Amino acid sequence: MKVLFLQDHRETGGAARAANRFAAGLRKLGVEVRVAAGDRAGEVRDYLVTGKPARGWGRVRELFQSADGKKGSRGKRAKETWEAAIRDFRPDLIWIHNIQGAFKWGWNLDMVTQALSCAPVFWTLHDMWALGDGPSYFPESELRKRAVFSPLNQLKPLMKSGRCILLTPSVWLRDLVRSVDASPCEAWPNPLDLEVFHPGPRETVRQKLGLGQGEILLLAAAENLADPRKGIDLLAESWQQTREIPGVRLGLMGRNCPPSLKNDLGVTDFGSIDSEKRVAELMAAADLFVHPAKVESYGLVLEEAQACGTPVVAFAGGGVGETLEAGKTGWLLADRSAPTLTSCLKDILTRRQELQSQRDGCRNLMKEKHGPSAFEGRWRKLGGWLEERARRPHG
Numbered sequence: 001m002k003v004l005f006l007q008d009h010r011e012t013g014g015a016a017r018a019a020n021r022f023a024a025g026l027r028k029l030g031v032e033v034r035v036a037a038g039d040r041a042g043e044v045r046d047y048l049v050t051g052k053p054a055r056g057w058g059r060v061r062e063l064f065q066s067a068d069g070k071k072g073s074r075g076k077r078a079k080e081t082w083e084a085a086i087r088d089f090r091p092d093l094i095w096i097h098n099i100q101g102a103f104k105w106g107w108n109l110d111m112v113t114q115a116l117s118c119a120p121v122f123w124t125l126h127d128m129w130a131l132g133d134g135p136s137y138f139p140e141s142e143l144r145k146r147a148v149f150s151p152l153n154q155l156k157p158l159m160k161s162g163r164c165i166l167l168t169p170s171v172w173l174r175d176l177v178r179s180v181d182a183s184p185c186e187a188w189p190n191p192l193d194l195e196v197f198h199p200g201p202r203e204t205v206r207q208k209l210g211l212g213q214g215e216i217l218l219l220a221a222a223e224n225l226a227d228p229r230k231g232i233d234l235l236a237e238s239w240q241q242t243r244e245i246p247g248v249r250l251g252l253m254g255r256n257c258p259p260s261l262k263n264d265l266g267v268t269d270f271g272s273i274d275s276e277k278r279v280a281e282l283m284a285a286a287d288l289f290v291h292p293a294k295v296e297s298y299g300l301v302l303e304e305a306q307a308c309g310t311p312v313v314a315f316a317g318g319g320v321g322e323t324l325e326a327g328k329t330g331w332l333l334a335d336r337s338a339p340t341l342t343s344c345l346k347d348i349l350t351r352r353q354e355l356q357s358q359r360d361g362c363r364n365l366m367k368e369k370h371g372p373s374a375f376e377g378r379w380r381k382l383g384g385w386l387e388e389r390a391r392r393p394h395g
Contacts, residue, residue, distance in 0.1 A: 008038045028372075029363065092119060133149040156183075166185065189370075192370040217351060218286065218287070220292065312324055330362075
């Protein structure tokens with residue numbers, strides 16, 4: 001079995017990290033996997049599929065082209081490199097992940113059409129983009145109206161050919177897809193490497209961070225802390241009151257830490273962290289992981305924290321509720337506001353022993369959900385569909 005992945009980013013962002021874990025899981029099952037990405041090739045045998053010229057004269061030439069000329073030139077290069085990757089690898093399955101981030105490099109929906117003409121296709125939707133007319137997320141009440149102009153609606157005749165199955169990380173997103181009758185759709189939670197994300201040497205890490213015996217470390221993370229969707233503004237507002245509680249510190253992982261938090265003596269800005277091992281260490285060292293995102297299709301970071309034995313608190317909505325057991329491995333807040341978050345944090349911090357008592361349950365829940373047999377079972381479940389589609393003629 002040969003599987004070719006297509007994703008806009010090789011490593012940056014949650015969708016890319018999830019895609020890479022899907023690829024790693026398949027390799028462990030003996031599947032030959034290569035990745036076609038838009039920003040970097042990654043492994044030696046992977047493919048760089050982009051219309052963005054390399055630094056040098058290619059970039060200089062673009063300065064003298066019109067905007068339409070740039071778009072057309074990039075689109076042509078992207079089309080040619082994508083088709084070359086398919087011809088070279090001759091995959092049995094093409095697995096598409098986020099692609100919209102590379103539209104600025106000339107990518108477009110024709111790449112999906114090309115994939116469907118060559119092999120059966122899995123297409124994992126990591127957010128609501130393919131269901132609407134632009135934004136990654138929008139109110140569910142607007143779905144019917146926005147779906148008319150959506151990528152899935154544009155591709156509907158091809159999607160109904162039976163050669164594509166849509167996958168989503170959450171049941172919530174799966175049900176939205178099914179409601180617009182776009183294509184067969186199944187939920188497959190984003191994978192988690194339990195060998196990387198585990199409790200580890202918690203006390204050793206805490207000592208290195210200078211945490212005292214009775215101190216509480218709250219931790220939050222986002223690829224871009226300035227992204228309004230991640231709700232760090234709500235956390236910053238809440239922190240102004242939470243910081244008054246003795247022995248409480250806040251740590252942040254990600255780029256663009258807000259100045260109001262970066263300059264706070266009670267806050268540690270860890271910045272962007274490329275090493276998953278280091279991310280896991282900090283998560284294990286924390287007493288509570290705070291995820292103030294205003295909307296999420298899933299919330300993989302919440303499961304990463306729980307795999308490290310750390311309880312979580314998050315706003316309800318989207319697929320977040322599928323990542324934890326409220327009351328056992330964390331807290332789910334119905335009202336997305338800073339006062340609600342503040343009230344919850346203050347309440348939790350008056351019962352600090354409860355945080356410690358939840359740690360084993362957090363780890364056990366993730367072991368049950370993301371053990372090796374769970375991944376293999378989901379892959380085998382789709383195997384029958386894939387084998388039947390593989391027998392159908394292309395075109």
